[in-house]
Amino acid sequence: MLKIDLLKGDALHLLKDIKDKSIDVIFADPPYNLSGKNYLTCKNGKVAVCDKGKWDQIENIHEFNRDWIRECVRILKDDGTLWISGTLHNHPSVGIILKELKLWVINDIIWFKPNAAPLIQKNRFAPSTELIWIAAKSKKYYFDYEIAKYLNNGKQMRNLWEIPAERHKTSHPTEKPERLLERIILIGSKEGDTVLDPFMGSGTTGVVAKRLKRNFIGIEIDSDYFKIAKKRIDSTVMRDSLVEYFKQLGGRNKNIQLEFSNPKR
Numbered sequence: 544m545l546k547i548d549l550l551k552g553d554a555l556h557l558l559k560d561i562k563d564k565s566i567d568v569i570f571a572d573p574p575y576n577l578s579g580k581n582y583l584t585c586k587n588g589k590v591a592v593c594d595k596g597k598w599d600q601i602e603n604i605h606e607f608n609r610d611w612i613r614e615c616v617r618i619l620k621d622d623g624t625l626w627i628s629g630t631l632h633n634h635p636s637v638g639i640i641l642k643e644l645k646l647w648v649i650n651d652i653i654w655f656k657p658n659a660a661p662l663i664q665k666n667r668f669a670p671s672t673e674l675i676w677i678a679a680k681s682k683k684y685y686f687d688y689e690i691a692k693y694l695n696n697g698k699q700m701r702n703l704w705e706i707p708a709e710r711h712k713t714s715h716p717t718e719k720p721e722r723l724l725e726r727i728i729l730i731g732s733k734e735g736d737t738v739l740d741p742f743m744g745s746g747t748t749g750v751v752a753k754r755l756k757r758n759f760i761g762i763e764i765d766s767d768y769f770k771i772a773k774k775r776i777d778s779t780v781m782r783d784s785l786v787e788y789f790k791q792l793g794g795r796n797k798n799i800q801l802e803f804s805n806p807k808r
């Protein structure tokens with residue numbers, strides 16, 4: 544039976560209760576530390592200070608990153624993979640830590656959002672990408688090359704992923720598109736594997752993991768976001784079969800959106 548474990552609290556503490564080498568895939572969408580008076584954004588067509596919430600203002604982001612990434616490495620199986628999303632605000636720190644911890648960095652995925660909001664200021668390029676590191680403990684890790692190829696219309700998948708930002712399903716300010724997580728979970732795990740998200744937010748990773756019949760452990764510190772995630776995951780339905788859906792697509796669609804899990808794997 545599928546196990547969904549949602550934990551409310553600080554990932555820095557709660558990760559310590561998870562068994563060594565017990566997780567197949569970790570997707571982490573941590574605070575990027577991009578809120579504060581030095582970071583501007585566009586709100587209702589006007590320049591405004593970027594404020595995602597208190598959780599996005601961390602005094603020593605490098606120390607914070609080192610603490611949670613170290614725990615993630617401890618709980619990751621030897622053939623598991625760790626996927627970490629971010630922007631230039633936290634990625635230099637994440638990259639250094641992955642190297643310090645002697646992880647094998649498999650790829651850096653560039654997630655391109657063709658519909659990213661325009662930039663009002665005319666002093667730089669409009670940000671329209673996020674970066675996702677993929678790392679493992681060694682060169683022997685689980686990676687479903689064939690499903691990646693299938694999802695890319697029968698062609699080898701590259702590390703540039705064009706996935707539009709979606710209208711949010713919840714009030715969380717940084718909700719990720721389900722399509723992004725569908726790719727990650729299908730490529731990084733099999734049915735019955737365990738996926739963990741230490742910064743669950745609105746629960747996107749849990750929704751997709753459950754839909755695709757993976758066990759899920761999610762951690763969230765904020766009570767309101769925790770409630771949103773729980774409600775969303777509780778109401779998610781597990782899918783029976785991807786086969787019909789795959790047939791229907793016939794490899795023709797450029798932007799395949801998965802809706803069913805694959806019982807053959």
Ligand SMILES: C[S@@+](CC[C@H](N)C(=O)[O-])C[C@H]1O[C@@H](n2cnc3c(N)ncnc32)[C@H](O)[C@@H]1O
Pocket residue numbers: 552553554555572573574575598715717718719720741742743744745746747748762763764765768
């Ligand atoms: C970038 S958001 C994740 C969004 C998520 N991927 C989604 O699709 O909704 C980061 C989340 O981490 C939570 N958070 C911040 N610090 C935390 C900590 N120490 N432990 C657990 N959660 C934390 C925040 O409350 C926020 O909801």
